[in-house]
Amino acid sequence: MLKETNREAGASKQAIVITLILCFIFAIIEGFDLQSMGVAAPRMKAEMLLNSTEMGWVFSAAVLGTLPGALIAGRIADSIGRKKVFITSIAIFGLMSLMTPFTKDLNSLLLVRFLTGLGMGGALPIVITMVSEAVPEKYKATAVSAMYCGMPIGGVLTSVVALSLTADHEWRHIFYIGGIAPLILVPTLIFFLPESKAYLNKIPQVTTQKPSVLNVLFAKPRVVVTSSLWLSFFGTLLVLALFQNWLPTLISGLGLDKQQASYIQIGFNLGGSIGVLILGLMLDRLNKFFIVASVYAGILVSLIGLAYSNSASSFIFFATCCGMFVIGCQSILYTLAAKYYPTEMRGTGVGAAVAVGRLGAFAGPLVAGYLLGTGQSEIVVIASSIPMILLAAISALILLRKPEHSVNRKEPLGTMTSSL
Secondary structure (H helix, E strand, O other): OHHHHHHHHHHHHHHHHHHHHHHHHHHHHHHHHHHHHHHHHHHHHHHHOOOHHHHHHHHHHHHHHHHHHHHHHHHHHHHHOHHHHHHHHHHHHHHHHHHHHHOOOHHHHHHHHHHHHHHHHHHHHHHHHHHHHHOOHHHHHHHHHHHHOHHHHHHHHHHHHHHHOOOHHHHHHHHHHHHHHHHHHHHHHHHHOOOOHHHHHOHHHHHHOOOOHHHHHHOHHHHHHHHHHHHHHHHHHHHHHHHHHHHHHHHHHOOOOHHHHHHHHHHHHHHHHHHHHHHHHHHHHOOHHHHHHHHHHHHHHHHHHHHOOOOHHHHHHHHHHHHHHHHHHHHHHHHHHHHOOOHHHHHHHHHHHHHHHHHHHHHHHHHHHHHHHOOOOHHHHHHOOHHHHHHHHHHHHHHHOOOHHHOOOOOOOOOOOOOO
16 A cells, blocks of 8 residues: 555656656747747848838737637636647647748738747646646745746747858748747657646536636636736736847847847846746745735836946846846746636636736737837837836736635636536
8 A cells, every 4th residue: 555655656746747847848949939030020021021010010910819829728728638738739839830931921921920829829828737736836836937937948049049040031940940849849748748637636526517717717706816917917928028029129229230139138038047947936935925026126127227228238237137027027927827726717717817918918019019110219119118017016916915715716706607
């Protein structure tokens, strides 16, 4: 009996390790693709004769695709399991990313990037859910942060690849890599990724009592939680997407060359990796309210510093700080979203928050493109993100005033209990 228990414990630990490693690899790949368009943009824009407004739509097309992707995938994952939906989403975004360099005009480029976003949007809430469900409660923030650390690492790899490309037409190589990598990962996930144990333990409850979407999101204990999460996700992801897509172009517009812009992008992502790891560890051990307030204060200081930088070294420093706080903050929000919804509702709750966040990510590049298209300076573009960060900060702090145990349960929402 003792040997059998030990074997089960060993198998459980092995499943946790495999889940974390595979999800981390996926995060690197998604991080690579998330920033591939931003890095390729200056060369793509010149070759395809696109203006700033059109590039804003190209950036936002993938983000727009993540909205239905996150909503639909999160809901389906609560019904049929995390693994199937996760793998299908990765296959879609890999194929579409691989097709990006073969597009010949703006319309086909917009369509392919939208479908790329559909796959990415489907995978993101699932990977957050799987990681949070793989580990004990006290390690959730650390585990999600460690996984999410892969995304800025992927962004660093994108910039490194861009630095190695000398000819302007070689921007296509970025998408070849970004498309082939997830397709290679798919068979590995099929054979080795275990289904979420928390989901398997909840299967009878999930299949017999499936709450409606409205019940999941807006039952009485979760009204404040859902509203606060949505506003925080929207504001923070708006700023993150703006910098992921437009930072190289903004820096080039301020007089720095392409190589310096790539180094600044690397600094942004390296700062993100550091921030994600440190903040995840701190969130599991220190006062959450203090950590979140400090992080948003750090974002504001970094944005102001970046807007008024006047040398390559100061740009690199503040871009690194900006990445550390903005990317680290988004990792914190993913952790909080997973904590505030019970297992049988987690995919839907996290998926909805990610989808709303992607609305912000959709708006960010469009706003930047519009401002640049009307002749506004790069400083104005950077400063325009400050009000959204203030809104996100206030919402996140309101959320943290709500104890997790008071909302992490099912409660009916009047008569709206039919499955949607």
